[in-house]
Amino acid sequence: MSGQTQRLNVVPTVTMLGVVKARLVGATRGHALLKKKSDALTVQFRAILKKIVSTKESMGEIMKTSSFALTEVKYVAGDNIKHVVLENVREASLKVRSRQENIAGVKLPKFEYTNDGEVSKNDLTGLARGGQQVQQCRIAYIKAIEVLVELASLQTSFLTLDEAIKTTNRRVNALENVVKPKLENTISYIKAELDELEREDFFRLKKIQGYKKREIEKQMLSSKQFAEEQVAEKFALQKGISLNSAHNLLSAGNEKDEDIIF
Amino acid sequence: MAGRVQIPSRSSALIAMIADEDTVVGFLLAGVGNVDLRRKTNYLIVDSKTTVKQIEDAFKEFTTREDIAIVLISQYVANMIRFLVDSYNKPVPAILEIPSKDHPYDPAHDSVLSRVKYLFSAESVASGRR
Numbered sequence: 001m002s003g004q005t006q007r008l009n010v011v012p013t014v015t016m017l018g019v020v021k022a023r024l025v026g027a028t029r030g031h032a033l034l035k036k037k038s039d040a041l042t043v044q045f046r047a048i049l050k051k052i053v054s055t056k057e058s059m060g061e062i063m064k065t066s067s068f069a070l071t072e073v074k075y076v077a078g079d080n081i082k083h084v085v086l087e088n089v090r091e092a093s094l095k096v097r098s099r100q101e102n103i104a105g106v107k108l109p110k111f112e113y114t115n116d117g118e119v120s121k122n123d124l125t126g127l128a129r130g131g132q133q134v135q136q137c138r139i140a141y142i143k144a145i146e147v148l149v150e151l152a153s154l155q156t157s158f159l160t161l162d163e164a165i166k167t168t169n170r171r172v173n174a175l176e177n178v179v180k181p182k183l184e185n186t187i188s189y190i191k192a193e194l195d196e197l198e199r200e201d202f203f204r205l206k207k208i209q210g211y212k213k214r215e216i217e218k219q220m221l222s223s224k225q226f227a228e229e230q231v232a233e234k235f236a237l238q239k240g241i242s243l244n245s246a247h248n249l250l251s252a253g254n255e256k257d258e259d260i261i262f
Numbered sequence: 263m264a265g266r267v268q269i270p271s272r273s274s275a276l277i278a279m280i281a282d283e284d285t286v287v288g289f290l291l292a293g294v295g296n297v298d299l300r301r302k303t304n305y306l307i308v309d310s311k312t313t314v315k316q317i318e319d320a321f322k323e324f325t326t327r328e329d330i331a332i333v334l335i336s337q338y339v340a341n342m343i344r345f346l347v348d349s350y351n352k353p354v355p356a357i358l359e360i361p362s363k364d365h366p367y368d369p370a371h372d373s374v375l376s377r378v379k380y381l382f383s384a385e386s387v388a389s390g391r392r
Contacts, residue, residue, distance in 0.1 A: 056375065060361055067363045070288045082287045089303070093293035095274035096331040098354070109354055111331055114274060115293070134291065141292035145277070152332040152356040155374050160353045 006178075007185035012193035020190065024183040031175040038168040040104040045161045048154055055151045062147050066140035073133045081134070094145060101157075106164040111153040113145055275331035278324040278355070279305040280317060280339050282362050289334070304330065308339050317343050330355045336362040 010016045073081060093116040101108045277294050279286055286307050289295070296304045306312075306320040321343055324333045337359045340347050350357055359374075 052374070063361050066288055067284065070284055070291075073291075082283065085287050085290050089290055089295035089297050092276055092296035092304070094277070096277055097274055098331050111356070137288065138291045138293075141288045145289065145292055145294065148334060148358055148360065149277075149332065152358050155358065156353040156356040158374065159351065 006182050007189050008182060010186060010190070012190040014194065017187065017190045017194070020183055020186050024180065024187065027175055027179050027183060031172060031180065034168055034172045034175065037104045038165060038172055041106060041161055041165045041168060044103050045158070045165060048158050048161065052151070052154045052158060055147065055154060059144075059147050059151060062140075062144045066137070066144045069133070069137040069140040073137045076133045077129055094142070096149060103161075106161065108157040108160055109153060111149050111156070113149045115142070275355075276304050276329050278327070278330045278333045279335075280308060280320055280324070281305075281334065281336040281360070282339075282364075283307050283309060284363050285336060285360070308336065314342050318346060321346055325350060325352070325355055325357070327355075332356050332358060334358050334360050336360060336365070338362060338365040 008020065010020065095114050095116065097112045097114050098109050099112070101110050276296050277289075279289055279294065281289075286305050290305070294305075304324070306317065308317060317339060321333070321335070324330055331354060333355050335347070335357060339362075340357075340359050347357060347359075357374075
């Protein structure tokens with residue numbers, strides 16, 4: 001895995017080790033939190049998914065009844081009623097109000113339909129015949145709008161949540177597979193490096209210690225020798241002969257004296 | 263987040279429609295229709311004479327207009343401009359495919375439902391529960 005060898009480019013010091021450790025703690029906590037968020041979003045997502053499917057089913061039914069109501073209108077009031085309706089369009093009385101809902105930090109749009117209440121412009125439609133059917137048809141279509149608006153808000157939530165879940169999961173995976181191994185590698189690298197330094201230091205100290213010991217031993221030895229010599233000399237002096245002169249005497253015997261002829 | 267879309271929280275928005283005449287008339291009867299000062303409507307009636315180009319333009323216009331929250335589109339019309347509907351991925355306005363009177367509704371064609379199916383093929387939401 002490529003993530004195994006990756007590490008941050010840092011100077012291996014104790015301070016840096018502390019900093020990286022703190023970052024690892026932060027990354028771990030963030031990972032746990034994001035994971036929780038992802039789970040919460042997924043729960044919501046699945047609930048919405050179920051609702052979407054059931055609402056889509058009911059939408060089919062409702063559209064069928066409203067289409068049938070319109071056919072009734074056409075039968076009773078004549079086909080020309082559509083021209084009346086198309087001509088009477090002025091301003092929408094049925095409108096959609098959108099508000100936001102917050103789920104685990106993700107803003108989801110929610111639609112609500114509002115009816116302004118003034119239905120006067122189409123009131124006279126079908127006055128001649130089929131007025132009742134027209135009203136029924138209107139009610140059927142308003143019901144259809146109700147379902148459709150709900151479906152729209154579900155669908156929008158679905159898309160938004162889908163996007164949010166994707167990004168959250170991407171972050172979770174990035175933390176888990178990139179950031180955390182990187183930090184861990186850095187920590188182990190710094191630790192190894194510090195250990196290495198410590199060993200080096202220890203070895204050096206040992207070396208120096210050994211050198212000093214040898215040096216001291218040498219000095220001790222020479223001083224001991226010196227002391228021995230001193231003692232010997234003193235002893236000789238007490239006897240009246242200098243050790244050195246005795247030596248000399250001895251050695252002088254060996255030497256050839258130029259003054260001595262025979 | 264890079265692709266975060268601002269969700270406008272206005273007090274009132276319109277519902278746009280691209281559908282056959284009967285469906286549009288029905289919804290207009292309910293009071294959805296709106297004609298502004300420049301005689302621009304928030305609906306498009308699709309009949310045999312309507313070209314695909316017109317539908318495309320209407321779809322693009324409705325999806326970019328600020329005051330529209332939901333776009334209702336008949337499924338057979340949506341099939342004509344399927345590439346546009348499928349590539350559309352903004353949350354607002356929401357695209358809603360509705361069945362029309364003389365074309366049966368097929369959940370497999372719906373762009374959102376197919377995405378649901380694609381995401382959860384194991385659950386097979388669209389086909390399994392129908």
